[in-house]
Amino acid sequence: MSGVAIVDYGINNVRSVKNAVEYCGFDPVVTHEADAIADASHIILPGVGAFGDAMSNIRARGINEMLERHVREKGKPFLAVCLGMQLLANTSEEHADDGVAHRGLGWFDADVARLMPNDPALKIPHMGWNMVAKERNHPILANIRDSNLAFYFVHSFAMRCRDAGDVVGFAQYGQPVTAIIARDNIVATQFHPEKSQDTGIELMSNFLRWNP
């Protein structure tokens, strides 16, 4: 049990996440097989795409049950990125049919809502390098100075946590944008650490060496 599993749920290009894990000195498997996820010590849920499609694929492949068992019950270190983070919420309003929100994994008491910056000059998607201000410390931010917490974001929807204690950091984009959440062995980022240069690589490296 020493591998890194990158969960493949069929809609996203995971090449850059895989490259970043390899760059950190690990040999990841990209998989949706129960055995491979069972063998992994660390699990990463990447994500680009639409919430509804992602959840359908995750349920169709039984990935939700695999994650429930290995992340929630067995407590393996788990990192979710971008859409992967949003999937941990109760619901998302992204492309909601007839106003009925899509259901997520529900690991965090949160919903996912469209970004609505208070300045009309701010474009959606929120795309580019932005600073994250810490609400608290977390092991994945070890050895990263607060002044260097700039990360690459690309998203139109964002998570809103009801429990403020779940939030590790916010970005500001005409509204507070939930940027990092964490509880126990679970951590998730709205930004793409695999596209955030040396700071992102440092964060991923911290995660891959994290044993909560």
Added chain:
Amino acid sequence: MLKKRLIPKFLLRDGRLVKYVRFFENERAAGNPVTTAKVYNDYGVDELIVLDIVPSAASRGRVVDIIERMSEEIFMPFTVGGGVKTLDDVNMLLRAGADKVSVNSEAVRRPEFLREAARTFGDQCMTVSIDYKKINPNHASVFIDGGREHVALDPIEWAQRCEDLHCGEVLLGSIDRDGTMSGYDFDMIHKAASVLSVPLIVSGGCGSLQHAIDALEAGASAVAISSMFLFTDHSPIKLRSHLLSRGLDVRASSSSRN
């Protein structure tokens, strides 16, 4: 708030890094794109733009190979373009590791392609690249096919139309200033930035630290730079620390992290 960006722009010809003046004059070889990209990565640039300037079926394979190799070791956003005409072209570059794909001539010839690509891959994936040249002292016009074909479009009106077609950002380049290091076209930048709401990347003419400051203060979201980084001692590290010291909102540099 989003940071202003410093973006080296790579021109590829048959997979080699090259640089010209005003698009056609004074070709200079500028090294291996992958090793040069690694150097810039160490310098902590914010993004890379890679454009295949003489695209063909054979060069596309080389570009895909180069992007794949870059994405194994370099972890920042890549914009890739040159000869992009179909959704398959966009998909191939995204799968190779591009985060954004730049479209130029085909957007002019077939504007609906831009809309279709934005709908398929997301607005944020589509950058429109616009090259323009002064055709008389008071009037600039768009040129396509690597600056070879004049089309009767005003660059700013065309940029606004591209925004309506859902491009995610605009890369606006002056052919007259390309490679001259004589300064950006600040009037054009000012006009374009004041009417566009998508991010504006400006290209063509950067030769000094002050040129970059002036372009960002004129409203550009990002400065694309080739010659100054390739052929002078103004490195991205030096430019970034200068911009920071002048109060511009750029990322802290690798060098200032030490």
